[in-house]
Structure formats: structure tokens, C-alpha cells
Amino acid sequence: MKGNIELIKDGKRLDGRLPGDLRDIKIKTNVVKNAQGSAYIEWGNNKIIAAIHGPNEALPRHTANPNKAVVKCRYMMAPFSSSEEHGxxxxxxxxxxxxxxxxEVFxxxxLLDQFPGTEISIYIEVIQSDGGTRAAGITCAAVALAASGIPIKDLPFSVSAGKVGETVILDLNKIEDNYSDADMPVAVLPRTKEVVLLQMDGSLTKKQYTDAMALILESGKKISKIQRDALISQYSQ
Amino acid sequence: MQLITNKFLKERFALGKRDDDRDPMTYRDIKLTLNEIPNAEGSAIVEIGNTKVLTGVKVDLSEPMSDTPNDGNMTTSAELLPMADDNYDVGPPTPFGVELARVVDRAIRAAGVIDTEKLFIEEGKVWGVFVDMYILNNDGNLFDAGLLASVAALLSCKVPKYENETVIREAMGKLPTKNITTSCTFAKFADNLLLDPTANEEALAESRVTIGNDEEVIRSMQKGMSGSFSMKDLDQLIDVTFEKSKTLRQILKNNTGD
Known part of the structure; x- marks a missing residue:
């Protein structure tokens, strides 16, 4: 383990989770009224707003594609979002x-070919961060996109897995991310189990990689349900 | 023009043939030239087929990062020179250029190539290692070429002496390193998985994945482009990476004597 912080003690992590546990996740839709679709996620201590604009005419014009919509995505962390100094x-x-x-995930x-010449903008603003913001941002933006009514072929979820010592863990928070031995954010299409985002750094044996992927797929069932429930509840208020 | 090329390549893929008739899981010829830039503390040119990447490394006095006060630091950049490809333009780094630099940076960091603890000079002073990739010609697979050139440049890199508050660049010592890493990049097109894609193949590909490793473990991964990979694809590609990386490590060892 890097550094001298004991991230796992008596089989439990610093925040009391077991290696394969997710943090609590809450999602709410339609939080930005001017957007075509939007969602707000609280994933542990992460707080993220995602909003979809469009399809609008692609501007500047040279960015337009006559055959399909172009996706313009911006992920950004607010300067006040981290527990450290002003960013x-x-x-x-x-x-x-x-x-x-x-x-690229989105x-x-x-279904881009339904909107030629247009742009679909995806804005992901991290207003408070505690590790795993890209995964939480993708999970949230997927719900925002579904809420916007733009046709999609699946509702992707994303979560990271990693390693502390030789223990494979799910959903790293900030301190685990800083001192862990591996971090692997992944996004998956739940219907086909296709991997649409994969990043990793640190050290993983083939076996640990396989175990990490298994944790991610298993937790995906829970994350997908939270995403779907958020979408259903917007119509049952 | 690209549309005509794409159509031609698609027809060839349907017949099981690649852009340049290679087997799906083989590299083009790889050539490594060291120390082409004597003014840089380390340098290497890697050619993979017609792809050509020059990495120059400079080592300068630097302040440590606040979270690692006793370690030297490293900065990696990639310049997609406008001469290297019709599609490259002058101007600030493109998202692809940023991705390339960060993927190579993470691969080097994750594998612990540089022994950063040994770059400590005195409190508040450490050596900073600047790794700059110059893309001289793009024919695809800049990730593997960029990482190979950068690791080779680091393995042959020197560190200046620091005496009486001055940096002395004569009679330098060797940069302390403790591991080597390489990567294998694959493109996927209509269920074909191709190692070391050419620029034409990349233009046609749906997705791309780069897997970095050392002799024992996976060190870094990055999937790119809008397509996907199945779990089975990734399983297979990790195995291929462990197999193919032996040759890449051998090229590094033969040239740098490490």
C-alpha cells in the first residue's frame, strides 16, 4: 500500500464499508428547469448536477455533421468543490x-442519426467532490439524458473499482483514491454488458482485474435500479 | 478521400485482410534510436511503421508537489505537430493530444518507472522531469509509440548535479529508474480486433483500447472512441498484451542495456 494510511482495518474500510459495498446514492431528475433534461446525484459525499441541452443547431457551423448529431460534453469541477485548497x-x-x-460514452x-446537423450538449458540474466523480457524473448524466427524452439505446451506469493492498474494493472515495494501489473507473451498458468507458492505473493482476469487473457488474444492478427509480418517480409526483 | 479509403478498407476487412496485410495481432516493424538530441538529458525516437515519435526529456530544478514533499516530479506533454498529419492544426492542444499525454503520463507513473524519491535535493527543492513527446509523423498507434519513446528516453536519461546552488549539466549521473512499462493498443472494427492500428484503421475503428503492463501486472488502461468492448474482448486483449509486451520490453532492454 502506498503511504502510511491504513485504509482497511478488521476487514472494514475507513467509512465502515465492506470491500464490495457502494456508497449511498440518491438521484433526482429535472433540477435545471432551462435544460431539456437534468439530474442531480448525491453519491456518498459527491454532489453533481448534469444537464442536457439540445438537440440544437450545431454551432459554430463547421462542427456540424450532416449525417448525425454531434455530442459536446463538458465535465468540470467547481473551484470550491474539493476539501483541499481553492481550485x-x-x-x-x-x-x-x-x-x-x-x-464518447454518450x-x-x-441514437445520433435521428438528429443530423445538430448538437447535443451534456454538462456535468461537480459542486462537491469526494472521489469517483467521473463515474458519478456519467451515472447522473445518463439519467438526465433519459429525462430529456432524447432516444438512447441503453442507460449506462458507471462506478470504479480498485485495490488496497491485495484486496479488491468497489467505489473508491477520495482518500482511498489517493492512497490505493489501483483505480479503475468503468462504464457499462447494462443490457449487453458492453464496456463503454475503461480507465485504470496502478497495479492489477489478471485475476484482480477479473474480480474488479465482477464487483462492478454486480453493483451495476443496484445503480441501474436507482437510476430507473429516479426516472419513474419524476412521473409519480 | 477518407471515405474512399474507408470503403476500400471495409471491403478488405470483409475478406479478413488489414490495411497493410498484417495478421490481426502483429506489430509493424519497430525501430528505436536513442540520444538523437544530445542537448536533452534523455531522448529517443520510436518508429512503428510510418509512425514516428520523438521524446525529449529535460531535467530541471523544481518545487515538490504539496502532497509529495520528498519526491521529484514529472510532467508529460504531447505535441501533435501540424507537419505530422493533414488533420493536425496549429493551436492549443486538442482533446486527443491531452488524452495521449495523460495516458502516457499515467502509464509511466503507475508502473513507477522513475524512482522519484531519489530526485529529492533539499527541503523545497527536487528535480522535475519534463517528458515532451513530439509527434513527427502520424500513421496510427501514437499511444504505444509515445510510451515506448518516453520510457526509452527516461531509461537513458541523465540528471544534472546541484552544487552551491547551481545546476551543473556536465558530468551528469543517471536518472534513477526502478521499472519499465510498455503498452499494447488495439482497435476494434466490426468485431475485428487489431493490434497496432494504422491511421487508416483508426479512422475506421469504432473503439480503441490501450493496455499498459510490466512483467507481472496490468499498470494502466484506457478505452477510447465511441464504440465498446465486450468483457470477452478485454479478457483476450489483456492476455495478448502480456504476450506481445515481451518483445517490446526486449527492444527497450537491447537498446538501453537495462
Whole structure:
């Protein structure tokens, strides 16, 4: 284990979770009235707003594709969102990369050819962060997208798995992310089990990778249910 | 033009043939040249087929990061030179350029290539290692070429001396390293999985995945593009990576003597 912080004690993690436990997740839809669709997620101590705009005319014009809609995705952390010092405003390299891979997830699920020449904007604003914000952001944006009515082929979920010592754990929080031996955020289409986002760094044996993927797929059932329940409850209020 | 190429390639894929007639799981010829830039503390050029990446490494005095006060630090960047591809333009880094730099950066960090603890000088002073990838010609698979060039440049990299508050760049020592890592990148097109895709194949691909490893463990992964991979695909590609990386590590060892 990196550093000298004991992340697992007597089989339990610092916040009392077992290795395969998720943090509590709450999702609410239609929190941004001016958006086509939106959602707010509380995932442990993470708080994230996702909003969908469009399909609108793609601007500037040269970004338009005559055959299909283009997806423009922006993931950003608010400068006040972390427990450490004030962050710099605007896009850093990390945010550029996360925006890119997140946008690619949604290019996969949106039926883009139904809206040629248009753009669909996905905004993910992290207002409080505690590790795993890209996964929580994707899970939240998927609900926002479904709430927008834009046709999609599946409702992706995302969660990360990792490793502390030789123990594979699910859903790393900030301190675990900082001191763990591996971190692997993954997004999956639940119907087909296709992997649409995969990143990893640290060290994993093939066996640990397989175990981590199994934890992610198993937890996906819970996450998918929370996503669906949020969408259903917007019509039952 | 790309549309015509795509159509041609699709027809060839249907016949089980690649852009350049390779088997699906083989690399193009790989050539590594070290120390082409004597003014840089470390440098390497990697050619994979027509892809050509130059990595130059400079080592300068630097302040440690606040969370690692006793460690040296590393910064990685990628320049997609406009000369390297019709599609590259002058201007700030594109999202792809940022992704390339960060994927290579994470691979090097996760594998612990640099022994950063040994780059400590005195309180508040450490060596900073600047890894700059120059893409000289793009014919696909910049991830593997970029990582190979960067690791080779680090393995042959020197560190200046620091005496009486001055940096002395003559009679330098070797950069302390403790591991080597390489990556294998695959593209997927209509259920074909292809190692080391060319630029034409990348233009046609639905998805891409880069798997970095050392002799024992997976060190880094990055899936890119809007397509997907099945769990079975990924399983197979991890196994192929462990197999193919032996050759890549051998190329590094043969050239750097590590």
C-alpha cells in the first residue's frame, strides 16, 4: 500500500464499508428547469448536477455533421468543490480528458442519426467532490439524458473499482483514491454488458482485474435500479 | 478521400485482410534510436511503421508537489505537430493530444518507472522531469509509440548535479529508474480486433483500447472512441498484451542495456 494510511482495518474500510459495498446514492431528475433534461446525484459525499441541452443547431457551423448529431460534453469541477485548497477555475487537462471519454460514452448510447446537423450538449458540474466523480457524473448524466427524452439505446451506469493492498474494493472515495494501489473507473451498458468507458492505473493482476469487473457488474444492478427509480418517480409526483 | 479509403478498407476487412496485410495481432516493424538530441538529458525516437515519435526529456530544478514533499516530479506533454498529419492544426492542444499525454503520463507513473524519491535535493527543492513527446509523423498507434519513446528516453536519461546552488549539466549521473512499462493498443472494427492500428484503421475503428503492463501486472488502461468492448474482448486483449509486451520490453532492454 502506498503511504502510511491504513485504509482497511478488521476487514472494514475507513467509512465502515465492506470491500464490495457502494456508497449511498440518491438521484433526482429535472433540477435545471432551462435544460431539456437534468439530474442531480448525491453519491456518498459527491454532489453533481448534469444537464442536457439540445438537440440544437450545431454551432459554430463547421462542427456540424450532416449525417448525425454531434455530442459536446463538458465535465468540470467547481473551484470550491474539493476539501483541499481553492481550485483553478476552467478546464484543466484532467477535465479535458474526462470530458472526452465521457462524451464518447454518450456518443455510443444516443441514437445520433435521428438528429443530423445538430448538437447535443451534456454538462456535468461537480459542486462537491469526494472521489469517483467521473463515474458519478456519467451515472447522473445518463439519467438526465433519459429525462430529456432524447432516444438512447441503453442507460449506462458507471462506478470504479480498485485495490488496497491485495484486496479488491468497489467505489473508491477520495482518500482511498489517493492512497490505493489501483483505480479503475468503468462504464457499462447494462443490457449487453458492453464496456463503454475503461480507465485504470496502478497495479492489477489478471485475476484482480477479473474480480474488479465482477464487483462492478454486480453493483451495476443496484445503480441501474436507482437510476430507473429516479426516472419513474419524476412521473409519480 | 477518407471515405474512399474507408470503403476500400471495409471491403478488405470483409475478406479478413488489414490495411497493410498484417495478421490481426502483429506489430509493424519497430525501430528505436536513442540520444538523437544530445542537448536533452534523455531522448529517443520510436518508429512503428510510418509512425514516428520523438521524446525529449529535460531535467530541471523544481518545487515538490504539496502532497509529495520528498519526491521529484514529472510532467508529460504531447505535441501533435501540424507537419505530422493533414488533420493536425496549429493551436492549443486538442482533446486527443491531452488524452495521449495523460495516458502516457499515467502509464509511466503507475508502473513507477522513475524512482522519484531519489530526485529529492533539499527541503523545497527536487528535480522535475519534463517528458515532451513530439509527434513527427502520424500513421496510427501514437499511444504505444509515445510510451515506448518516453520510457526509452527516461531509461537513458541523465540528471544534472546541484552544487552551491547551481545546476551543473556536465558530468551528469543517471536518472534513477526502478521499472519499465510498455503498452499494447488495439482497435476494434466490426468485431475485428487489431493490434497496432494504422491511421487508416483508426479512422475506421469504432473503439480503441490501450493496455499498459510490466512483467507481472496490468499498470494502466484506457478505452477510447465511441464504440465498446465486450468483457470477452478485454479478457483476450489483456492476455495478448502480456504476450506481445515481451518483445517490446526486449527492444527497450537491447537498446538501453537495462
Amino acid at each position: 483553478r477555475s476552467g478546464m484543466n487537462r484532467r477535465a479535458v480528458e474526462i470530458s472526452k471519454v465521457t462524451g 456518443e455510443n448510447v444516443i
